[in-house]
Structures are given as structure tokens and as C-alpha cells.
Amino acid sequence: MLGGIDPVVLIAALMVASVPILLAAIGELVVEKAGVLNLGVEGMMIMGAICGFATAVSTGSVWLGFVGGALGGAGLSLIFAFLTQIMLANQTATGLALTLFGLGFSSLIGQGYGGMKPPPIGPVPFGPLADLPVLGKILFSHDPMVYVSIAVVAATAWFLKKTRKGLILKAVGENHDAAHALGYKVVRIRVLAILFGGALAGLGGSYVSLVRVPQWTDGITAGAGWIALAIVVFGSWKPWRVLLGAWLFGGITVLQLNMQAAGSWLPVQYLSMSPYLITILVLVVMSADRSRAAMNAPAALGKNFQASR
Amino acid sequence: MNRRTLLTSVAAATAVASLPRIALAQAPVKVGYIYVGPKNDGGWSQHHAEAVAKAKAHFGDKVEIVEQETVPEGADAERVMTQMALGGAQLIFATSFGYMEPTLNVAGKFPNVKFEHATGYKTAPNMSAYNARFYEGRAVCGTIAGRMTKSNKIGYIASFPIPEVIQGINSTYIHAKKVNPAVEIKVVWAFTWFDPAKEADATQALIDQGCDVVLAHTDSTAPLATLKKAGAYGFGQAGDMIEYAPTPRLSSVIDEWAPYYIERIQALLDGTWASQNVWYGIKEGMVGIGAISDAVPAEVKAEAEALRDSIAAGTYKPFTGPLNKQDGSAWLADGEVAGDDVLSGLSFYVEGIDAEIPK
Structure with missing residues (x-):
């Protein structure tokens, strides 16, 4: 016990709390690695939240709900892909517009879904493993999406580091002209990366509306997409560091609520702002070494590509 | 259609559209x-x-x-x-x-x-x-909560440190304590009226801290959804939230x-x-108590309904002495009723609540 808080319960809770931001951040990491800055994560998440919720309610299957959420997020990202990759619109402005559009459109779709309950999802049955003293609660007591999110991190890390396709994706993000000269389809690769990012953001959003809350209301993601964007920078575009960042952020959020409930002597305001303070601190520490920070960011991030030859 | 004809037709359409408004002066x-x-x-x-x-x-x-x-x-x-x-x-x-x-x-x-x-x-x-007078409803909920808790820990998701919320926390605690002297109340400040994800997290934090009955002073049904997953109890807030009955919703404070x-x-x-x-308040019909669900034992239900009826009849006021302030100093003498001038600006907890109001 740590000031009235059980660390085992805390770790288990933070793993669940960080799933949406983790999924969205990993998706955005792949998008940014391909040299595209999509600030529409929040919009794609909330579209995923409503599409996933609507699908789950109408089919009665939470798994189809997750698929629907991913499709909803990917569908919205397709608009972004068309505008920035084909029409060469400014990525920052388009991304912001995507968030605003997603928030409004999800509210429109969600009109009839207030007060409904999605089908429930239980923890993965690990049998006797779940009864282990400490590890059981931390490792074996979660719903399937917690494990899926960690598997996605591992798969992304492997893809970017060990596969030829991953190297090509990174090459496109570092120098699109050189990649084009080598014969890689820059636009096609970027569109696929954007779709992947949209699908994961949508999946993260549907986790909020199907498992974490679980219900639909307007604005349910409440800024999680922005946190995901910050975590990508925080994790310096490395998948495992992004996982760490998501857990740190999720952990502090859970910790501050638990400390309040445990009757901490710290004033509530300091606890509430602690996640943001720590983000700023870590960003400052990280960017202190300028050469390394600059090395990690994809060189062509946010730059549009037009084949001139 | 070139731009000029487009503009003309838009102007014409606007003029036509505004005609009925003039006609409808009444x-x-x-x-x-x-x-x-x-x-x-x-x-x-x-x-x-x-x-x-x-x-x-x-x-x-x-x-x-x-x-x-x-x-x-x-x-x-x-x-x-x-x-x-x-x-x-x-x-x-x-x-x-x-x-x-x-x-x-x-x-x-x-x-x-x-x-x-x-x-x-x-x-x-x-x-x-x-x-x-939401606190009148909280008195009824507090009574049920005090009887229903097994861990003797009640959670309260507070929104902002304003008199209305502090009245609610005090009223809940006073009436839970009356029926269950061992009861404790744990308060989490969400600093929002409406943020389902945060409300769900706050509920989970209270459950993790051992609370098995949680009252919400925020607006969404997220706390009830979280309580349902955890097998704990809660109450409807603002609306009846009957879709969460018989558990986790035991009753509700309804605004009429x-x-x-x-x-x-x-x-x-x-x-x-x-x-x-x-x-x-309950007497004038602006605060309603939602049907008490079957998960509540009959004698507790009767006790809560008797309290509701005595508040409705005006024979009982939730803030009636003897009550001390949190620091142990005297507030209300035996039988003394708190005046509206004090209640409407209430800024302190009663004795026994182990928490601090954020400044």
C-alpha cells in the first residue's frame, strides 16, 4: 500500500485507462513516420466511437463494433487523404478541420443513440492464471482489447524496424523526393498509412464508447486525441516509448483520481494538472539535446509531395 | 450559371424567404x-x-x-x-x-x-x-447508501466546490452516518459537469479505494455504467436513469x-x-425521488420512504442539529435548523468527513 493506494490495482487500472490514447498514438506514429501530420486524431477517434457504438448496438456484437469503429475512423481519414495527398491541401489546416467535422458529424449520427447500452465485454478467461497473487491482477484480468493494443505496438515496432515495407515507409517520411526517385509510390504509401492511422484512432475511440464508459454521448472522447498527438512527440516516434508515454499519462490520470479518493493531503488542483506538467517537463528534458530530438522527427513531416518528374 | 446570376437568384430567394416573417408580425x-x-x-x-x-x-x-x-x-x-x-x-x-x-x-x-x-x-x-433543494434527495439516497454499503465506504463524485455540491456531500454523509455510524465518505473532484470518460475513471478510482456505493454529482450515466461492471451500487442523478434499475441504480434524485x-x-x-x-424542494415537487429498486430490502425502503415523506410534509429538515463543523466547532444546537442564508453559501464540511474542500 502506498498512501492508501494499492499499486497492483493502480497498474491494472492504468493499463485499461491508456488503451484509447495508446491505439490512437500508435496509428498517428505510423502516419507521421510516413511524413504526414494528421491533426484530426480527435475527430477520427470520435467517429470511431459513434460508428463502433452504432454497429455494436445494431448487431449485438461488440467485436463487430470494434470493426465498425475502425472503419469509421478510416473512412474519415480518407477525406484527409484525398485533400492532402491528391488536392495537396495544407495538412495542419485540414487536420484541424477534420477534428471539427468529426465532432459535429458524430453528434449528428449519434442523435438516436443516447441512453442505449452496448453489449458487454468481459475479461479474457485465463482460468487459474487470473488468481495469481500480484501478476494475476496486473496481467491476466483485462478485456481482450488491452492485449490487442499491446500486440499492435509490438507489431508496429517489428514492422517499422524489421520489414522491407517498414523501411520504405520510413524512407518516404524522411525524403519523399528520394523515395520517389527510387520508384516508390509516395502518395499510395502515404494514403495507406493515413488509413491505418484512421483505423487505429477509430478503434481507440470505439474502446471509449464500448468498454470504458460504455455509452454514447456527444464529445465522449473529450480531448483524448490531442493527448495521443502529444504522446507521439513525447515517445520520439518510437513505438515502445509511445507505449511508455501512454501508460505514464494514463497512470498519472488514474493516480490523481485514486489519490483524491484516498484522501491525499495534496491540493486537488496540483493533482489535476500533474499529467500536463509532467508532459511539459519530459518534452523539455527530451528537447534539451537538440541534435537527437531533431534526428527522431521524420524529415519530411508535414510537407506535401508532388511528383514533378 | 455565372456568378452574377447566382448572386441575383440568392438575393431573390432571401427576399422571398423573409416575406413570411414580415407577415407574421404577431x-x-x-x-x-x-x-x-x-x-x-x-x-x-x-x-x-x-x-x-x-x-x-x-x-x-x-x-x-x-x-x-x-x-x-x-x-x-x-x-x-x-x-x-x-x-x-x-x-x-x-x-x-x-x-x-x-x-x-x-x-x-x-x-x-x-x-x-x-x-x-x-x-x-x-x-x-x-x-x-437537491440535498433533500441526497438525504434519502444517503440513508439507503448507509444501509446498503458493506465496506462502510461511500464514494461521492463531486463536480465543482460550490454550495450546492457541498450541501449534497454533507447531507449524504449526515444521513448515511445516522443509520450506520461506521460509515466513511470519500470524495473525488472531477472539476467538470459533463465528461463521461472522466466520470467513469473517477468512479473506478472510488471502487478501487473500496467504495461499494457511489453517488454522482455530475451529469452523465457513465458512473452507473461503471458501477454496473463492478457490481457496486449508485443512484440516478437529475434524471431517473431507470434503465440502470434494479442495480446498480437503487433510487434517484429527479429534478422536476x-x-x-x-x-x-x-x-x-x-x-x-x-x-x-x-x-x-421535495415539498414543492421540484425534487423527486425515483422508485426505490427491489435490490433494496423492504425495511430500508420503508425507512427511506418515511424520510422522504417527512421532508415532503415539512416535519423534518435534513440540516437539523446537533451538528458540528468539520473542525469540531459547534454549528447547530440540538433541534436547531440551518437557515437558507447559511445553506445557500455553505462552504464547510460537517464533523466526521475526512477530506478537504478545494479552494
């Missing part, structure tokens, strides 16, 4: 409503909107309702209300505590428009305050705004509207 009375959350939040804002729909059905063509949902408390609220007033609204209802100062400002700018502010305490010649809205709009139509400051 337009219905326009009444505006602003809500802090979406109209389908399942709680506070939805319940206001439903009451407004009842008022609209009551008056029919005589009244035109303009509504704006998800209006942030602060400068945005002032802008929205100004627009409503400029748009011809004659009576504007601002339905959240944080709209108090913005409403006061807009009321100063539009002396001929009437304003009604919910759950506040400031008034002006053209601005009324209306509030409900419709009669007040009908009364005030009627006063406007009659020309008898005057600024006032009302604080109605």
Missing part, C-alpha cells in the same frame, strides 16, 4: 434555453430539455422555443445569450450554475428581456434565480423543472413576471 413569444451539456446526456441537460418539451407542448403555438446545447460556462454563454436576446427572445433560461455571472452581464445589457438562472443565488430586476417552466412562461404571457429567488 409572432409567438420567443423563449430561449441554454444547456451546459448535450440534450441527450442522459442526465441534467436532457432533463431540462425534456421539461422544456413539456412546456412547449403545454403552450403550443403561443410560444416559440429556441435552444442551444453544449454551451461552455463563461464568455461563450454570454455570446449565445446576447444572440438570443438580439434574436427576439423575451425570456431566457440559463440552466447551469456557471452561467450566473454571464447571465447577470447580459441581463444588464438587455433590461427589457427577462432572465432565469438555475441553481445560482444572484438576481437582478430582470433576472430570477431558481434552485432545487416542467411545472416551474410552465408557471414562469405563463407569467411572461400574462405580463406578471417579476424577479424572484426561489428554492423549492
